Amino acid sequence: MIDPIFLLEAAVNGIMLGGVLALLALGLNLIFGVLDVVWIAYVDLVMVSMYAVYFTVMVYGWPLWLGGLAGVALGVVLGLLVHVLIITPILDSPPVNQLLATGGLLFFIQSFATFLWTTDHRSVRIALPPLEIAGIFVSYARLISFVLSIAVMIGLYLFLTRTYIGTAMRAVSQDRGAMALMGANPQRVYLVTSAVGGAMAGVAAVLLSIQYSVHPYFGAAFGPITFMICVLGGLGNMVGAFVASFIMSEIIAIGGVVWSTEMGYVIAFALFIVMMFVRPGGIFARRQ
Amino acid sequence: MSATPGRIAFATVVAFLGIAPFLPMAGMKQYMLHVVIQIFIWTFIGQAWSLMGRFGLVSLGHGAFLGIGAYATTLLWNFYGLTPWIGSLVAVALAVVMAFLVAYPCSRFGIIGHYFALTTLAVGEVVRLLIIAERDWTGGSLGVTLKAAGDASFIALQYADKQVWYYVGLVLWLAGLWVWARLDRSMARAAMEAIGEDETAAASVGIRVTRFKLWLTVLSAALTALGGVAYAQYITYVNPETLSGIGVSLRIVFAVVLGGMYSLLGPTVGTALTIALSEWLRIVFGVKFIGMAETIYGLLLVIFIIFLPAGIYGSLADLVRRRRRPAAAPATA
Numbered sequence: 001m002i003d004p005i006f007l008l009e010a011a012v013n014g015i016m017l018g019g020v021l022a023l024l025a026l027g028l029n030l031i032f033g034v035l036d037v038v039w040i041a042y043v044d045l046v047m048v049s050m051y052a053v054y055f056t057v058m059v060y061g062w063p064l065w066l067g068g069l070a071g072v073a074l075g076v077v078l079g080l081l082v083h084v085l086i087i088t089p090i091l092d093s094p095p096v097n098q099l100l101a102t103g104g105l106l107f108f109i110q111s112f113a114t115f116l117w118t119t120d121h122r123s124v125r126i127a128l129p130p131l132e133i134a135g136i137f138v139s140y141a142r143l144i145s146f147v148l149s150i151a152v153m154i155g156l157y158l159f160l161t162r163t164y165i166g167t168a169m170r171a172v173s174q175d176r177g178a179m180a181l182m183g184a185n186p187q188r189v190y191l192v193t194s195a196v197g198g199a200m201a202g203v204a205a206v207l208l209s210i211q212y213s214v215h216p217y218f219g220a221a222f223g224p225i226t227f228m229i230c231v232l233g234g235l236g237n238m239v240g241a242f243v244a245s246f247i248m249s250e251i252i253a254i255g256g257v258v259w260s261t262e263m264g265y266v267i268a269f270a271l272f273i274v275m276m277f278v279r280p281g282g283i284f285a286r287r288q
Numbered sequence: 289m290s291a292t293p294g295r296i297a298f299a300t301v302v303a304f305l306g307i308a309p310f311l312p313m314a315g316m317k318q319y320m321l322h323v324v325i326q327i328f329i330w331t332f333i334g335q336a337w338s339l340m341g342r343f344g345l346v347s348l349g350h351g352a353f354l355g356i357g358a359y360a361t362t363l364l365w366n367f368y369g370l371t372p373w374i375g376s377l378v379a380v381a382l383a384v385v386m387a388f389l390v391a392y393p394c395s396r397f398g399i400i401g402h403y404f405a406l407t408t409l410a411v412g413e414v415v416r417l418l419i420i421a422e423r424d425w426t427g428g429s430l431g432v433t434l435k436a437a438g439d440a441s442f443i444a445l446q447y448a449d450k451q452v453w454y455y456v457g458l459v460l461w462l463a464g465l466w467v468w469a470r471l472d473r474s475m476a477r478a479a480m481e482a483i484g485e486d487e488t489a490a491a492s493v494g495i496r497v498t499r500f501k502l503w504l505t506v507l508s509a510a511l512t513a514l515g516g517v518a519y520a521q522y523i524t525y526v527n528p529e530t531l532s533g534i535g536v537s538l539r540i541v542f543a544v545v546l547g548g549m550y551s552l553l554g555p556t557v558g559t560a561l562t563i564a565l566s567e568w569l570r571i572v573f574g575v576k577f578i579g580m581a582e583t584i585y586g587l588l589l590v591i592f593i594i595f596l597p598a599g600i601y602g603s604l605a606d607l608v609r610r611r612r613r614p615a616a617a618p619a620t621a
Contacts, residue, residue, distance in 0.1 A: 104593060
């Protein structure tokens, strides 16, 4: 039998992981809600930003906060580039073409990163002692990531509810046609959405880079679980994605301790499939 | 006789069939033969995918069926010495069960579009991760090599001679074309197109939506698993990354969409092009610039999808149709 203390530790770690996953899921969900496009390569953009943090901090010796800002800025630029170069020309194409265009981008980014930076794992090493609370060890890096990701999500919430453009974004996600009729400029809303989505990817990249080492296939490790979370919470549903992140991260963390990391993921994905059948519209969907 | 795209396609197939059986005898290089065999097998898999894809059932998880097919026969042979002739039946049966488990609730509860794509993606990932997690059996991410059969190559379905595989591939390809054409001419096609357009409307005119989708998914999964068996027997090595999960699933879809999934030869053209392209890039860059070949591959895919949304073959067929129309117009006037 597994010592309950390990389970408790896994549960705490699960919550920490859930914060960052929620950040990823909210960014992707925001883009889906407004643009009705799933960026298959979303987490690969995160990977590129992680490299930015790694190179600015570890190679050029910038302070972490400055490197972090560079990572976020790069995320914004990448988000805008993806929207302008890839999504805009195919906004009216069938969904399969949109999925595949960003899927092609996934191949492109992964292999180009392999070409540029090889498959070596690189990590931003910050020496922080683990924190011990009642016999449970929690890494400081994870705690900081968790707190920051919650702060950023509160910021996103305020942005969406308190600003004009944020309100416009929510309006578009509810009714695309009516939005144009009201005289708002959908193009501008799309651009801002992609930039904000990119910024979320950048922030997630910074928070992930102080916990995990980065490699070209980082996106493959975190991508599928991010999609699952979005669908589980209901595509475009922010609160749903937030809750789903913690459900999934707990399953992965506890499953990882009890069986193995892969089994944790298998259980999480299996639960996802089952949930799709029980509640196809996401955990918070109203029954029709 | 006017040159409709359908007739041209048909004539191309017939012409190719005339020379196909003799190609390997003309001293084709082993490497060329290898490329052509791969094109045959992957086209077959692409055709299987397009049976669903063309009706709006976009699956991003066909790697699941592929992996089940490849691993079932390989493991049954390695551990129990069961001949792949029976093993492939088991593999297809497993894929059918899997397809049923996924497709029934999906059709029943109306999971379509993005939701369907992402659900199937999860299914593909489950299979990939299960293969990795059960590493005592499956060799984990290192993969598994098919046990050599020695003399019993017919029972083991292992042939070192590439010519044999050329004909196996040819037969598979033709079978795929036949299934595609058969479906194209059946009543099911009209029903499925109606379902693809609007499920509720289709159901209201008496089309059994669930039954049609289920049937199509099961058929597609069974053929995909068969393709997986063929690939595993040919390569004699299976690996979770190349046979299941998101990577291979996307590659299948790419090839088909690139060729054009609404036409008979679309999957063939798309698969031939993507395989030729990646082989060519691999030769050009070799081991010098690791990742460069795939980088260009990805970039070209994005460009193709943006500029040729109907696929290469589909766009060509449109062009033929458009060229014909001005010529035909004065005749009717």
